[in-house]
Amino acid sequence: MPRARALLPLAATLAIGAAGLLLGVPRAGSTLRSRPRQRAPFNPDAHLRGMRIAEPTRFRSRSVYLVLILLLLIGTGIYAGYQVKFDQDARIRATALTMGDPDLGRRLAKRYGCAGCHNIPGVPGAQGMVGPSLQGFAARVYIGGVATNSPDTLIQWIENPRSIDPKTAMPVTGISRAEARHVAAYLYTLQ
Numbered sequence: 001m002p003r004a005r006a007l008l009p010l011a012a013t014l015a016i017g018a019a020g021l022l023l024g025v026p027r028a029g030s031t032l033r034s035r036p037r038q039r040a041p042f043n044p045d046a047h048l049r050g051m052r053i054a055e056p057t058r059f060r061s062r063s064v065y066l067v068l069i070l071l072l073l074i075g076t077g078i079y080a081g082y083q084v085k086f087d088q089d090a091r092i093r094a095t096a097l098t099m100g101d102p103d104l105g106r107r108l109a110k111r112y113g114c115a116g117c118h119n120i121p122g123v124p125g126a127q128g129m130v131g132p133s134l135q136g137f138a139a140r141v142y143i144g145g146v147a148t149n150s151p152d153t154l155i156q157w158i159e160n161p162r163s164i165d166p167k168t169a170m171p172v173t174g175i176s177r178a179e180a181r182h183v184a185a186y187l188y189t190l191q
């Protein structure tokens, strides 16, 4: 009897082991005994066929660039539009002030040597440093520092500066009054 009692834990262990085996074997056996099912080699194309795969990062970054380029183009367009409008307004104002032709005046400024003594924006090669720059002339308050800047005075100055300031260094260039009117028109487009 004492021997049997000593064997009890062993018997219990065996019983639990046997029970575990009985419960576990069918599952374990199914994988161990039968040959593992042969799986077809993984084919990503077949796997993905018919699936719609979004490409979020690439698509999004490309559209961000597109939007930026579009905004840039729109911005440039608006800026150019304003610039054209600004120039047109300046030309209309200059023409109304002088009754001259700014385009003709720009060419005359070259022909009569104004470009040799003055820096005149828009006139090719007009980089002269003898006289003051005529950039932004429309906003200039005085002509030659002596006469108020008005269309009539400017036309007179261009035709004969010494009739306004006898001591001025600017010479009479031989330009006619009619031509001086066109040059004045051009100078008033310079904002």
Ligand code: HEC
Residues within 6 Å of the ligand: 109, 112, 113, 114, 115, 116, 117, 118, 130, 131, 132, 133, 134, 140, 142, 143, 144, 145, 157, 158, 165, 167, 168, 169, 170, 171, 173, 175, 183, 187
């Ligand atoms: C030989 C050089 C010379 C030539 C050529 C010349 N200028 Fe001048 N111009 C001057 C000088 C110098 C002054 C400054 C005069 C002063 O302040 O008394 C001046 C002043 C002026 C001014 C007044 C500028 C200001 O800010 O007060 C205007 C406008 C002007 N010139 C237009 C013309 C035009 C238009 C022509 C061509 C028809 C012309 N000039 C040809 C030398 C020249």
